[in-house]
Amino acid sequence: MHDGQDFHFAGGRHQAARHRRGTGCHHSDAAGYDPYNQNLGGSLIPPGGTSFDGRFYLLGTDTLGRDRLSRLALAGQVCTLIGLGAVTVSLVVGVTLGLIAGYFRGPVEVFIMGLADLQLSIPRVLLLIAVTAIIGPSVVNLAIILGLTSWVAYGRVARGMTLSLREREFILSARTQGASATWNIRQHLLPNVLPQMLIVGSYEFGMIIVLEASLSYLRKVLLAGDQLLKGWGPQVPVQAERPQDDTLGAFFQFLDHLDTLPDDLVIFPGHGDPIHNFMQQVASIRNGHRRRLERLLDRMSGALTGAELAPLVFPNPSSRLAARLPYLMAAMTNYLVARSQLRACKDAGTVKFWRE
Numbered sequence: 001m002h003d004g005q006d007f008h009f010a011g012g013r014h015q016a017a018r019h020r021r022g023t024g025c026h027h028s029d030a031a032g033y034d035p036y037n038q039n040l041g042g043s044l045i046p047p048g049g050t051s052f053d054g055r056f057y058l059l060g061t062d063t064l065g066r067d068r069l070s071r072l073a074l075a076g077q078v079c080t081l082i083g084l085g086a087v088t089v090s091l092v093v094g095v096t097l098g099l100i101a102g103y104f105r106g107p108v109e110v111f112i113m114g115l116a117d118l119q120l121s122i123p124r125v126l127l128l129i130a131v132t133a134i135i136g137p138s139v140v141n142l143a144i145i146l147g148l149t150s151w152v153a154y155g156r157v158a159r160g161m162t163l164s165l166r167e168r169e170f171i172l173s174a175r176t177q178g179a180s181a182t183w184n185i186r187q188h189l190l191p192n193v194l195p196q197m198l199i200v201g202s203y204e205f206g207m208i209i210v211l212e213a214s215l216s217y218l219r220k221v222l223l224a225g226d227q228l229l230k231g232w233g234p235q236v237p238v239q240a241e242r243p244q245d246d247t248l249g250a251f252f253q254f255l256d257h258l259d260t261l262p263d264d265l266v267i268f269p270g271h272g273d274p275i276h277n278f279m280q281q282v283a284s285i286r287n288g289h290r291r292r293l294e295r296l297l298d299r300m301s302g303a304l305t306g307a308e309l310a311p312l313v314f315p316n317p318s319s320r321l322a323a324r325l326p327y328l329m330a331a332m333t334n335y336l337v338a339r340s341q342l343r344a345c346k347d348a349g350t351v352k353f354w355r356e
Contacts, residue, residue: 035074039065043338063249063338082143083208087201089147094154095197099185101155102162113159116152124149128215142215146208157200161193248289248331249338255286296332297341303352306333 033055042051043065050056051065059068101112119127131145165171165188174184263279292313299312306329310317313332317325333353336342342353 033067033070035066035070037066064334078139079209079212082139082146082212083205085140085143086146086150086208086212087205089144090150090204091154091197091201093148094151095158095190095193097151098155098158099162099189099193102159103166103181103185103189109159112155116155119149119152124211125214128211132215142212146211150204150208153204154197154200157196158193161196162189165189165192248335251331252286252289255282258282293332293336297336297355300353300355303345303354305350305352306330309333309353 039051039061042053042055042061043063045051045057045061045065047060047068048056048058049060051061057067057069059072061067062071097112097116101109127149128145132141135141135145171184171188174188179187258279259282261279296309296313300309306326309332310325310329313329314321314325321328333342333344337344337353342355344351344353346352
């Protein structure tokens with residue numbers, strides 16, 4: 001048994017390796033900046049600081065001693081994939097419709113620009129939530145939906161440039177020599193319009209990422225309202241395959257963010273009746289978890305395992321709670337260890353905890 005300050009949770013590196021195999025993400029473990037590797041002795045290092053073993057952290061570390069830069073790079077992969085996919089879809093659709101509207105004019109232009117005005121008249125976030133609820137959330141679906149609702153800017157700019165270019169001498173000369181509309185659009189208009197479209201795309205890329213983050217936050221709020229259960233509240237987001245994470249701390253941070261919402265907020269879940277006292281239930285959930293943490297600290301004595309701590313906090317768990325009890329205890333002990341209220345060590349392959 002050794003000092004809990006030097007304790008590293010077992011399995012973090014194996015979980016990271018399994019994640020890389022599943023997602024195709026590769027990063028170097030040899031450099032010592034594995035985004036999943038936890039080191040409680042090097043937690044909360046400020047940006048530009050150095051750990052006790054001489055490792056430099058450009059953005060510092062979090063409460064569990066994980067490198068913020070590598071975790072930011074890992075999390076940014078999904079946002080970048082969604083942003084690039086959405087920009088590609090919107091650029092293709094918008095440029096195509098803009099070139100057609102600007103070149104052919106007449107009823108075709110009226111129809112396409114009317115479609116753009118109709119889309120602009122619908123609140124974008126509400127449209128995205130409605131469509132996502134119908135076809136289901138996924139990375140591919142989200143990229144396609146964001147792209148199909150972002151084509152208007154490309155279409156308007158492409159149409160305006162086409163209206164100017166179609167009267168230029170090289171377009172008129174090609175037309176008098178028998179060039180078809182498709183040939184003119186492909187050989188003359190598209191090469192002149194595309195550079196400006198890439199500039200619009202670079203701006204829209206950032207907007208897409210911000211919008212995707214907004215949708216993720218709204219989804220969390222809706223799920224919190226949808227998962228309110230009698231007596232227990234939302235299920236603590238402890239993942240069975242990664243119980244070593246400080247998920248309870250993240251859950252408390254999420255509840256703190258909800259405090260910015262109005263007290264009279266009404267949540268309309270995906271099924272069931274509206275929740276009128278949402279903020280009161282949020283406060284009750286937070287207070288309930290705080291009481292369980294205090295009960296754990298007050299009743300423990302000596303070095304105990306997570307299984308031995310469970311009866312101190314949940315003397316008579318229900319069948320539903322008993323199935324999640326190992327992960328709930330892992331969340332509670334990791335939360336207290338990360339805040340130096342408990343120490344942890346591995347003794348004969350078993351992790352034990354004791355009070356500071």
